[in-house]
Every structure is written in C-alpha cells, then in structure tokens.
Amino acid sequence: MIRVFFSYSHADENYRNELEKHLMSLKHQGIIESWHDRRIVAGEEWANRIDDELRKADIILLLVSSDFIASRYCYELEMTEALARHDRREAVVIPVILRPCHWTGLPFGKLQAATRDGRPVEKYPSLDDAFLEITQGIEAIAKRISTSSNSSPAMPAAADILFGKAAIATPATFRSELPRSSNLAISKTFSDHDRDTFVTDAFHYMASFFENSLKEIQDRNPEINIRFQKVDARSFEAIIYRNGKQISKCGIWLGAPFGSSGLSSIIYSYAGLGQGNSFNESMSVKDTGNMLGLEPMGMGISNLQRADKGPLTHQGAAEYYWSMFFEPVKRG
Incomplete structure (x- = not known):
C-alpha cells in the first residue's frame, strides 16, 4: 500500500480534512494509506x-x-526533507x-x-x-508506484517510477498501524x-x-457594449448590449430575502436593482461542519446544470450567477 504524507499548516486543517475525505475512496480500495501529525x-x-x-x-x-x-516547521524542515527525498528519487512530492x-x-515551484x-x-x-481532480492525480501516481513495485522483488524509488528512470531502491518496508478511524x-x-x-x-469577489468579465467580453467583441455600476458597497448592476440593444x-x-433566518445573503434579480423587493435567486452561507460555503436556493437556471450540489466557493458562487446572467448572450 502506498504511503501518503500530509505536510500542512494547522491553519489549513479544514482543507486537509476535506481532502482526506476524498482520499477515502483510495483507502477503501487498498491503494493508499495516509498520515499526518494529528x-x-x-x-x-x-x-x-x-x-x-x-x-x-x-x-x-x-x-x-x-x-x-x-x-518555519513546514517550510524549513518538512519541505526541505521532502524535496531532498524527491531529488534522490525516493518519493514523489506534489504541491497542492x-x-x-x-x-x-x-524551491517546490519547479514541481x-x-x-x-x-x-x-x-x-x-x-x-x-x-x-476530485487532486484525488484522481494521486490515484494515477499511486497505481504506477504500486504496479512497478509488484513486478519486481525490489521496489523502484517512487520518483523513478514517475519520471520513467531505471534506478532501483531498497525493498519497501511498511510499518503496521494500530487500527483506528480516518474520520x-x-x-x-x-x-x-x-x-x-x-x-x-x-x-466583493x-x-x-x-466587472472584469464584462470588460473582457467587450474587448473581444466589437459589437458588444457593457455597463457595470457599483451603486454602493452592498450592490451592483451589470448590463450587456449587442449592437446597442440590451440583451x-x-x-x-447583499441582503436578507423573504423567509431567511436573518443572516446575510447574496441576491440576484434579472430586473436589475430596481426597488430591491423582488429576486430570482439567492444564496446564503452553508456550514459544512468544517468550512463555510455558499448554497443557492435552486431557483436559478444554472442550478439545473450543476453536477455537484455542494456548497460553493467564492469563485463557484460568482460563476453560478455569471452563468445566469450570460445565458441570454449565449442564446444570441
């Protein structure tokens, strides 16, 4: 079984927890086992x-x-040793x-x-x-290491497998762990x-x-004009015109729509800001237990196209509303 080591700052422990949940699929298949300082x-x-x-x-x-x-511990100690092992082709170091x-x-920027x-x-x-993307990459590397080690009594160094080298390392030795949950x-x-x-x-993101997406689409298309107006710190309006016609x-x-618990939400209306008394979609903060994300109510057309229904990051929330806004432009 391939051993995976997490080098991380405790400030990012929530991210490590989420990644480890995804890696559970590889653990269940007996492909990897993982370790971190907790x-x-x-x-x-x-x-x-x-x-x-x-x-x-x-x-x-x-x-x-x-x-x-x-x-200091992550950068000067763990990273230094990790890169030394990578350079000796004893392990594969992957920046996440x-x-x-x-x-x-x-130093790890070359990887x-x-x-x-x-x-x-x-x-x-x-x-x-x-x-998911990261897990798939780890799976591919782990399988290449495992396949090569199973085909020879001596296990090639992990980095040699990744880079196609012929060097041979000493046989792998694995220490048995006491049984315990990864959850x-x-x-x-x-x-x-x-x-x-x-x-x-x-x-604000x-x-x-x-604003930047509107400028880019106008720069790429001479028939397109745009208007972006940030009315105040809590609201903005966006418009796209094609050949002078609003499309x-x-x-x-930012506000609290009808039926909300009082916590702030980000609200969307096809009609623009208007009086702020009607909307077509709203997303509020979702607590996953470890992290915060944004969860749409599900009224937007783009929600039907979402393969993943989990909470959204800032980027995901912006893409979600942009897809609603940009749909009429795509239809022509």
Whole structure:
C-alpha cells in the first residue's frame, strides 16, 4: 500500500480534512494509506514520529498556502526533507495549492502541482471539484508506484517510477498501524460574524469578477457594449448590449430575502436593482461542519446544470450567477 504524507499548516486543517475525505475512496480500495501529525498519540515524541513518517512516505503532499510558507516547521524542515527525498528519487512530492499565494519562485515551484496550472483549490467552483481532480492525480501516481513495485522483488524509488528512470531502491518496508478511524475531524463552530464576513467577502469577489468579465467580453467583441455600476458597497448592476440593444441585465446585492433566518445573503434579480423587493435567486452561507460555503436556493437556471450540489466557493458562487446572467448572450 502506498504511503501518503500530509505536510500542512494547522491553519489549513479544514482543507486537509476535506481532502482526506476524498482520499477515502483510495483507502477503501487498498491503494493508499495516509498520515499526518494529528495521528500522533499522547506520550509520543512528535518530532521523531514526523521525521520517521516523512522518511517512509512514497507520496508527500505539500498543502501550500501563505500560512504554509510562513510556517518555519513546514517550510524549513518538512519541505526541505521532502524535496531532498524527491531529488534522490525516493518519493514523489506534489504541491497542492490551497489558497492564492506567491509560490512559483520557491524551491517546490519547479514541481508539477496537483491541479491544472497550479490553480488554487479555493478558486474552483466547489471544493469537491478541486479535490476530485487532486484525488484522481494521486490515484494515477499511486497505481504506477504500486504496479512497478509488484513486478519486481525490489521496489523502484517512487520518483523513478514517475519520471520513467531505471534506478532501483531498497525493498519497501511498511510499518503496521494500530487500527483506528480516518474520520477524526471535529466540527468547527462559526459565529454570525464569521458568516457575515464570509458572505461579504464573497460579494466583493463577485463584483470584481463581474466587472472584469464584462470588460473582457467587450474587448473581444466589437459589437458588444457593457455597463457595470457599483451603486454602493452592498450592490451592483451589470448590463450587456449587442449592437446597442440590451440583451442581458442583472442586479446583485447583499441582503436578507423573504423567509431567511436573518443572516446575510447574496441576491440576484434579472430586473436589475430596481426597488430591491423582488429576486430570482439567492444564496446564503452553508456550514459544512468544517468550512463555510455558499448554497443557492435552486431557483436559478444554472442550478439545473450543476453536477455537484455542494456548497460553493467564492469563485463557484460568482460563476453560478455569471452563468445566469450570460445565458441570454449565449442564446444570441
């Protein structure tokens, strides 16, 4: 079984929990087993245990964020040892970019990230979309390591398998773990302030997303004119014209729609801002138990096209409303 090691900042523990849930499918198939520092039990010398697990790992995941980079232990100790093992072709190091940060110039920036073009997990339509892609990549590498090791009495180094080299390492040795569950995540409690801050940040991201997308479509199409008006810090309106004729319009604002529990929501109306007393879709904060996301009511046409019904990230929420707004433009 292929050993996977998580190197991460505890500030990103919620992301690690979500990724580990996705990797459970590979564990159930006997493809991988994983380890992180929350598996250390009372009385163990934690530094020695981490070093031991890091030295035995076949795949080392660097869960990269600004907190990871700022962590002396993650950056100077775990990352340094991981890259040394990668360079010796003893393990495969895979950067998993969780949140936007300046990472390409760092020592692991030369490595292929787990997502296409190193796209941060946070920028996917949903966390499920990102972690599915990452899980599929880990599965492919783990199977290549496993297939090669099973075909020879001596196991080739993991990185040699990945890069097609012929070097042979010493036989793999695996330490048996005491039986225990991988479902060890403890729910996190979010305050009303956390929720309102999250949805406000999502709204500002959405406003920037719409403004930049409108400018881009106008630059690409001479027959298109656009109008973007941010009325105040809580609302904006967007319009697309083709040859002078209005073909799409929407208003988006922060508020609390009818029947809400009082927490802030992001509301969408095809009629624009108007009086703000009617809307076509609304999304509110969804607490998954570990993280916050945005969940649409399901009134929008784009909801019917969503393969994943999980809570949306800021990027996913913006894409959701943009697809509603852009549908009349696509129809011509």
